[in-house]
Amino acid sequence: MRPIRKRFPEFHFRFVLVTTLAITSQKGGVGKTTLSINLAYAFARSGRKTLLVDTDPQGSVGLSLTRQSRHLSGFYDFLENPVMNVAELIVPTRLPTFSLVAAGQSSAYEFGSGPVVGNVHRIRGFVSQIRAMKYDVCIFDTAAGLFGVTADVLGVSSGVMVPQQSEPLGVRSVPKMLEALTRMRAVNPSLQILGVVLTMVKKELSESLESAQALRGLLPEEMVMQTEIPRNDLYVQASARGLPVGVMAEGAETLAIFEQLRLELEQRINPPIPT
Ligand SMILES: Nc1ncnc2c1ncn2[C@@H]1O[C@H](COP(=O)(O)OP(=O)(O)OP(=O)(O)O)[C@@H](O)[C@H]1O
Ligand SMILES: [Mg+2]
Structure with missing residues (x-):
C-alpha cells in the first residue's frame, strides 16, 4: 500500500505541517x-497565509484596526466558549494573506486567574480549525512570563522565539528562560x-552593543538570530497604532529587516513551512 503522504498529499501537507510560533519572554516590554x-506581516507579504x-x-494587537477592536470577541472568548469557532473571530486586514484574532473580552483571565484545565485541549482545537482554513503560519503573541495561558500556548506550538532587549540587565536572564523552555519540551x-x-x-x-555581544557569548551561536532589530522610534509610532511598521511611509528599511528575519527563521523551522 502507498504511504499516506502519497495517497492524501493535501491531508498530509496540512495536517502535519502547520507552523505555530509563540513569541514569549520572561520580562515584559522587550x-x-x-x-x-x-x-x-513579513510572512504574509511573502505569500504565506x-x-x-x-x-x-x-x-x-490590531488596536487600530477598527474603533471597535476593543469590543471584538477573540482568543479568550474562544477558550471560554466551547461552541465558538475560530472563523467567527478572524479579522481580515488590507493584505489578503494577513488576518488577526484579537485577545477578546473575557475578563476572567485578566490577572492569570482563569481556569487552566482544558485550555490546552481548546487551543489544540483552535490550531486544528486554522489548519482546516489552510493557514500556513500562526503567530501567538503572548503575555510576559511562562505561566498560565502562555504555558498552554507553548504546549501546542511548533516553535518558540524569544525577543531580548539589548540592555545589560536583561541579558543574564536569557539562559534561564531557554532552560525553562527546554523543560517545556517534556510536555510538548x-x-x-x-x-x-x-x-x-x-x-x-x-x-547596547556590549549587551548584544555578551548574549552571543553566553549562548550557543545557533541560539541567537543573526538578524537584530534596531531601536527606532518608528516602532513606537506604529505600535501606538497597532500596525506593522512596514505600512508606514518611512518603514521600508524595517520591512527589509523583518524579511531578513523571516528568511533566517524559515531556514530553522523544521519541518519547513510548505510552499
Ligand atoms: N525596535 C524598537 N525600537 C524602539 N522601540 C521599540 C522597539 N520595539 C518595541 N519598541 C517599543 O517598546 C515598547 C514595548 O514593546 P512591545 O509592546 O512590543 O513589548 P512587549 O514585550 O510586547 O511588552 P508586554 O510584555 O507589555 O506585552 C513599545 O512602546 C514599543 O513601541
Ligand atoms: Mg506585548
Missing part, C-alpha cells in the same frame, strides 16, 4: 508584540526553540 506584528493571534489579555516534544532575537539594539550606544 518587544514581543512588536516582533509578533512585524514578523507576521498568516494569522496573528493576541493571547495577551492586556494585548494591543514538538516545540522547537528557534532562538533569541535581539531587539532595540542601539548601535551608537556601547552598552
Whole structure:
C-alpha cells in the first residue's frame, strides 16, 4: 500500500505541517508584540497565509484596526466558549494573506486567574480549525512570563522565539528562560526553540552593543538570530497604532529587516513551512 503522504498529499501537507510560533519572554516590554506584528506581516507579504493571534489579555494587537477592536470577541472568548469557532473571530486586514484574532473580552483571565484545565485541549482545537482554513503560519503573541495561558500556548506550538532587549540587565536572564523552555519540551516534544532575537539594539550606544555581544557569548551561536532589530522610534509610532511598521511611509528599511528575519527563521523551522 502507498504511504499516506502519497495517497492524501493535501491531508498530509496540512495536517502535519502547520507552523505555530509563540513569541514569549520572561520580562515584559522587550518587544514581543512588536516582533509578533512585524514578523507576521513579513510572512504574509511573502505569500504565506498568516494569522496573528493576541493571547495577551492586556494585548494591543490590531488596536487600530477598527474603533471597535476593543469590543471584538477573540482568543479568550474562544477558550471560554466551547461552541465558538475560530472563523467567527478572524479579522481580515488590507493584505489578503494577513488576518488577526484579537485577545477578546473575557475578563476572567485578566490577572492569570482563569481556569487552566482544558485550555490546552481548546487551543489544540483552535490550531486544528486554522489548519482546516489552510493557514500556513500562526503567530501567538503572548503575555510576559511562562505561566498560565502562555504555558498552554507553548504546549501546542511548533516553535518558540524569544525577543531580548539589548540592555545589560536583561541579558543574564536569557539562559534561564531557554532552560525553562527546554523543560517545556517534556510536555510538548514538538516545540522547537528557534532562538533569541535581539531587539532595540542601539548601535551608537556601547552598552547596547556590549549587551548584544555578551548574549552571543553566553549562548550557543545557533541560539541567537543573526538578524537584530534596531531601536527606532518608528516602532513606537506604529505600535501606538497597532500596525506593522512596514505600512508606514518611512518603514521600508524595517520591512527589509523583518524579511531578513523571516528568511533566517524559515531556514530553522523544521519541518519547513510548505510552499
Ligand atoms: N525596535 C524598537 N525600537 C524602539 N522601540 C521599540 C522597539 N520595539 C518595541 N519598541 C517599543 O517598546 C515598547 C514595548 O514593546 P512591545 O509592546 O512590543 O513589548 P512587549 O514585550 O510586547 O511588552 P508586554 O510584555 O507589555 O506585552 C513599545 O512602546 C514599543 O513601541
Ligand atoms: Mg506585548
